[in-house]
Amino acid sequence: MPRFALSDVPFDPAPLRSALLDERAGAFAAFEGWVRNHNDGRAVNGLRYEAYVALAEKEGERILAEACERFAIHDARCVHRIGELATGDLAVWVGVSAGHRDAAFAACRWIIDEVKSRVPIWKHERYVAGDAGWLHPTPTTD
């Protein structure tokens, strides 16, 4: 089963969490990104996520495999929505099971940061004012 997936429909985090249940694990950390009703001071109606699907799936999978190497965790999963989303919708879910909470938190944070910076997914925001636009944050040097 892949650890990273794109979903073009709303998804429920509960079965993703259940898939990580593990009697060896004492800690579980999760992160969710939700569509906010505002961004950079502008009121937001909703958004569309577009992905370069083949590369996004490969790069997402690499990130989760790297997380399992870098941190003392048992397993990790990530699902990212694509397509049309309304405010309040779940955009991305990350879950990590581990022996202890240090590693669970650190890996969960690392995964969402890497997904946001490396996976070819783009956000097209629709504003209440009527306009819309792609978000292309200027890359910062590492």
Added chain:
Amino acid sequence: MPRFALSDVPFDPAPLRSALLDERAGAFAAFEGWVRNHNDGRAVNGLRYEAYVALAEKEGERILAEACERFAIHDARCVHRIGELATGDLAVWVGVSAGHRDAAFAACRWIIDEVKSRVPIWKHERYVAGDAGWLHPTPTTD
């Protein structure tokens, strides 16, 4: 509604998460403690959590109110099991909603650390070998 609760029966984290959904929030972080099948090198069958209920509820509530003051978050919740637990059971759940992920992660981590160090709950572990014992970690200086 209180932000902190003790539960003497198994509980589902899904409605706790739902209660934190908020269109102003872009980030949600959660932590769960699970009963591991081993601790300090010993095989564990299960455990019992005992609480000084009146004080645990007050102290838990104080921790969550403090978290809302200290961090740029929208809201937070914590539920801690008491009574008999088997390996794999959910022992504690913490959830935090926030505008951004820095605050969500920091507050979630802070809450579980404070709950573990301040709330009068005690763990009585049963070992596969047949014995059992209270865990009273020696306090460390701050």
Added chain:
Amino acid sequence: MSRRLTVRYFASLRDAAGVAEETLITGAPDLRGVYAELQARHGFRLPVAHLRVAVDGDFARWEDAPREGSEVAFIPPVSGG
């Protein structure tokens, strides 16, 4: 002057005392003295430095005087989470 207290025990202190609560009539001037008295009676191994004390459901200070009719609880090192 002696005061009547309800004392509550948790976790290993309860196991050592053999009861979850008891009534104590004490002349101890402060809560530290109350614990010393009970430690001698029940053979508690936890030193006062490893405990916290609560009165009527709120944390208190060891130097507080015991209040007539109050509920005193000795809090061993906690292990929730």
Added chain:
Amino acid sequence: MSRRLTVRYFASLRDAAGVAEETLITGAPDLRGVYAELQARHGFRLPVAHLRVAVDGDFARWEDAPREGSEVAFIPPVSGG
């Protein structure tokens, strides 16, 4: 020597190109040159320094030579999460 490539566009590059993909026959010696050629044609405002490039579904280097029949994608700054 000229090579035939399929070029894929995403997000603002697709809006600017007006198509999601197109076929390009190019004599450019490397992928940097391919982007320069398309930038001139479509008026892309994103400088090459802000992009990544992928070939056949894997990240590639700007100095790689274009391969006959390959799929080349220019990756604008990402904004998932």
